[in-house]
Amino acid sequence: MRCLLLCCLPLTAVGAPLLRFEGVAATADGAVAYREVHWQQGSGEGAQRLVQYLCPDGQPFARKEMPATPRPLARGYTLQDRRSGQLAQVRVSSDMVGIDWKEDAQARAQLHRIALPADAVVDAGFDAAVRAHWQSLLQGTPLRLPFLVPGRGRFYPVTVVHRGPVRWQGQTAQTFEVRLDTWYGGLAPRLSLVYSGADRRLLEFRGTSNLRDAAGKYSSVVVRFNEPARAQPMERWDAVLRQPLVANCPADAP
Numbered sequence: 001m002r003c004l005l006l007c008c009l010p011l012t013a014v015g016a017p018l019l020r021f022e023g024v025a026a027t028a029d030g031a032v033a034y035r036e037v038h039w040q041q042g043s044g045e046g047a048q049r050l051v052q053y054l055c056p057d058g059q060p061f062a063r064k065e066m067p068a069t070p071r072p073l074a075r076g077y078t079l080q081d082r083r084s085g086q087l088a089q090v091r092v093s094s095d096m097v098g099i100d101w102k103e104d105a106q107a108r109a110q111l112h113r114i115a116l117p118a119d120a121v122v123d124a125g126f127d128a129a130v131r132a133h134w135q136s137l138l139q140g141t142p143l144r145l146p147f148l149v150p151g152r153g154r155f156y157p158v159t160v161v162h163r164g165p166v167r168w169q170g171q172t173a174q175t176f177e178v179r180l181d182t183w184y185g186g187l188a189p190r191l192s193l194v195y196s197g198a199d200r201r202l203l204e205f206r207g208t209s210n211l212r213d214a215a216g217k218y219s220s221v222v223v224r225f226n227e228p229a230r231a232q233p234m235e236r237w238d239a240v241l242r243q244p245l246v247a248n249c250p251a252d253a254p
Contacts, residue, residue: 019229055249073125082245112153157181172197214252
């Protein structure tokens, strides 16, 4: 579950900025596993988004596209991971979710059509949900949400709780914990999130990656977003979409 992103209308007007920010994912031994570069057309939660997943040397091996939406907590997306062969397409309507999921290059595609629960969260919508419930979380109220796990074809109940303020790289931040809200939640790995106290942006994710590594496993990573979003020339969006994905990173075992 990764949560690599207030329900506002998407900003798609001419002249809306193209924003870019980057996270670095490291394994337990401190080695860089991959980098993720986020691109966003406009400044609203529902703005169109694009994520590149890069090898440590900068070559892209996976790409995720998220269309603009008036409902950023539960938006559809497509994901292509050339390294693992994983393919995903999630389509969200007013009351249903359609899932087309292929775990790896050898797996058969799985098709699911399930009801969309109230307050449902899909993929990066989890990030928007934390910001939307910021004040109540800081006041100690747990946030309970149905979160989509597309590979399982179902929603799982999760709980987000505020763990308190910290200093993160010299700035005031808030920490949150995410766990499965079920009887077996104590057996499942928990996620730790750090958000900026100034602008509520995600600074750090600590938990299981949503991408498989070169060995085919979902490894534990720490992803840090050290810099805020920066404006970029609009033509870079199309350039990112045209860039071919590689099947292997140079450091991958043969």
